[in-house]
Amino acid sequence: MTATHSGACKSNSRKARQGVQSAFSRWVNALVFLLLAIGPDLTGSFGAFNGTGGLEAVISPTGTIGAINDRFGNLVASVSANQTLAWSRSKLGSYGVLPNSESPTLEQGASLIEASAWRTRRTDPTGFINMGARHYEPTTGRFLSADPLGHSSSWNLYDFANGDAVNGFDADGRIATGVGNGVVLGDYYQPATGAQMLGQVLGQVALGFTPAGIAGDVRDATAALGEVSNNGLGWRTGAGVAMAGVAFIPGAGDAVKGVVKGIVNAFPTATVIRTLPTPAPKLPDVETKWVDLNVPDAKTENGLMVHPFSGGGTHITTSVSLATHTESATFGAADGLFLAPTRQIDGLLASGASRSQIEITLGLNQGSLAQGTLMRIDISNPFARTLSLPTSGNIFFRPGLGMTWGGLNEGIITSPFKNDPGVILQPIQGL
Amino acid sequence: MNAHFQRLFSQGKAVDVLCGIGDYFTPGVTYREEHDFVLAVGELLDWARTGHYESAALAFDSAVMTLLDLGRFENALRLIRSYLILRKEMQTSLPLDEDRLVSGCCIAIRDAAEQLSSNEELRNLLLLVIQDFPQLKARIGFP
Numbered sequence: 001m002t003a004t005h006s007g008a009c010k011s012n013s014r015k016a017r018q019g020v021q022s023a024f025s026r027w028v029n030a031l032v033f034l035l036l037a038i039g040p041d042l043t044g045s046f047g048a049f050n051g052t053g054g055l056e057a058v059i060s061p062t063g064t065i066g067a068i069n070d071r072f073g074n075l076v077a078s079v080s081a082n083q084t085l086a087w088s089r090s091k092l093g094s095y096g097v098l099p100n101s102e103s104p105t106l107e108q109g110a111s112l113i114e115a116s117a118w119r120t121r122r123t124d125p126t127g128f129i130n131m132g133a134r135h136y137e138p139t140t141g142r143f144l145s146a147d148p149l150g151h152s153s154s155w156n157l158y159d160f161a162n163g164d165a166v167n168g169f170d171a172d173g174r175i176a177t178g179v180g181n182g183v184v185l186g187d188y189y190q191p192a193t194g195a196q197m198l199g200q201v202l203g204q205v206a207l208g209f210t211p212a213g214i215a216g217d218v219r220d221a222t223a224a225l226g227e228v229s230n231n232g233l234g235w236r237t238g239a240g241v242a243m244a245g246v247a248f249i250p251g252a253g254d255a256v257k258g259v260v261k262g263i264v265n266a267f268p269t270a271t272v273i274r275t276l277p278t279p280a281p282k283l284p285d286v287e288t289k290w291v292d293l294n295v296p297d298a299k300t301e302n303g304l305m306v307h308p309f310s311g312g313g314t315h316i317t318t319s320v321s322l323a324t325h326t327e328s329a330t331f332g333a334a335d336g337l338f339l340a341p342t343r344q345i346d347g348l349l350a351s352g353a354s355r356s357q358i359e360i361t362l363g364l365n366q367g368s369l370a371q372g373t374l375m376r377i378d379i380s381n382p383f384a385r386t387l388s389l390p391t392s393g394n395i396f397f398r399p400g401l402g403m404t405w406g407g408l409n410e411g412i413i414t415s416p417f418k419n420d421p422g423v424i425l426q427p428i429q430g431l
Numbered sequence: 432m433n434a435h436f437q438r439l440f441s442q443g444k445a446v447d448v449l450c451g452i453g454d455y456f457t458p459g460v461t462y463r464e465e466h467d468f469v470l471a472v473g474e475l476l477d478w479a480r481t482g483h484y485e486s487a488a489l490a491f492d493s494a495v496m497t498l499l500d501l502g503r504f505e506n507a508l509r510l511i512r513s514y515l516i517l518r519k520e521m522q523t524s525l526p527l528d529e530d531r532l533v534s535g536c537c538i539a540i541r542d543a544a545e546q547l548s549s550n551e552e553l554r555n556l557l558l559l560v561i562q563d564f565p566q567l568k569a570r571i572g573f574p
Binding site (some may be wrong): 315316317318320321322323324325326327328329331332333334335337338364365366367368369370371372377 | 432433434435436457459460461462463464465467468469470473474509512513516517520521552555556558559
């Protein structure tokens with residue numbers, strides 16, 4: 001028997017439904033109708049446009065099980081049809097289930113609510129959490145793959161909620177936002193065709209929710225439409241109405257919502273269990289297919305995108321700057337040495353740029369390279385020195401792009417020793 | 432010349448710019464965790480050339496004393512070393528009160544004795560400074 005369900009949320013609906021559909025087929029196939037009402041939105045209100053995609057209730061002909069969310073969408077308890085409150089076995093922290101707790105999976109026989117305890121994201125048998133766009137590794141608190149939206153979404157690509165899981169939220173692994181700050185951009189459910197829209201409405205009708213029922217929660221529908229309008233997401237009005245209607249099912253949502261609102265206030269924040277470091281992401285090696293938007297210098301060779309640092313990296317400095325640190329064993333400070341790709345530096349020098357123009361291109365203060373002999377430090381293999389993107393804004397770095405203000409790619413490596421054979425210091429002639 | 436630095440010097444902020452404390456910190460080109468003393472002193476010497484030798488010397492002297500008072504011995508040495516290198520490079524000297532400078536350094540060296548004995552890089556930095564600063568070398572009795 002095939003289970004039928006209808007998701008009701010504005011974000012992650014499709015993924016939530018896709019994620020649970022197979023599980024339902026396997027685990028809940030005795031149900032004829034089953035509906036997931038998806039929980040609180042990022043404004044903290046319920047019955048609106050459920051931005052976080054938190055599970056609100058599991059509804060079937062055999063009864064309704066309400067899910068109690070905290071403000072992060074964590075499922076802290078469930079309320080069965082006979083009003084029995086069952087607390088989740090999982091103890092939840094900001095980055096996942098706490099170490100002394102457990103994260104049961106559907107495959108282990110857990111209920112959907114139990115298996116989706118942390119932020120309503122189901123734990124795979126592997127232990128990873130499928131957030132939608134990416135898999136999340138709760139032990140380290142980081143994603144397994146880079147943010148598909150690139151640095152415009154996450155500075156280091158792998159962190160969760162921009163490294164602030166206490167105040168932040170990341171609905172599907174693509175754009176982090178502060179909890180309570182409104183809807184996140186994500187994979188909003190958007191029927192592609194009129195037939196799909198109609199199917200939604202018909203599905204609701206089949207489940208017993210008549211158009212009157214949909215219209216019955218005018219506040220919710222209005223809120224939904226308001227959000228559509230305010231966020232400019234290009235939603236179709238009809239879809240908004242339909243989903244608003246689905247989300248607020250008489251007897252399920254409304255009954256649970258009152259409980260939920262009280263519970264939400266009782267669980268205002270998650271527990272801070274650790275402070276995770278946010279190291280800069282290591283840039284991929286030369287062989288890696290490099291398709292990042294931040295590499296204007298990349299070119300195709302043998303079908304692979306060639307990394308701009310594949311020809312080595314170069315740091316520009318002056319003899320005077322180096323002379324003030326003669327006693328130092330390394331080039332560069334403890335936090336590393338900034339590099340631009342050697343071939344970009346070569347091109348810059350070949351263009352006949354003056355010292356002032358080099359300063360501007362590298363994003364240095366005017367006069368930084370004015371005194372002494374201009375020097376270059378060439379690093380033949382920066383990848384062996386943990387070539388990474390700079391993690392924070394500074395005078396060299398244009399945040400979010402991995403480039404200097406002058407448009408050169410920029411990376412940072414661990415400071416090389418002066419006597420390292422892979423490091424060549426030489427004067428720049430003619431400047 | 433860096434117009435921003437020159438403007439700050441003219442506004443009486445030379446000591447702050449030289450010390451690089453707080454908002455005046457400018458990361459070095461190669462050693463980013465440190466203030467760019469080369470840039471600051473280079474701009475100071477440029478400013479001095481525009482008829483501000485006395486003011487520049489006073490600011491430099493005050494900056495060294497400020498860093499020493501704050502316990503930033505290494506930074507004070509880097510500031511002095513930057514001046515000693517740039518003095519040759521730019522062919523420009525400041526009319527410094529060298530006795531006062533040497534006395535201040537001697538006190539700081541005594542206070543930082545423990546640090547100097549345990550930090551080889553700091554010791555080497557001091558040796559580099561006194562190579563170009565014979566008055567200090569004579570006072571602290573280095574052979």
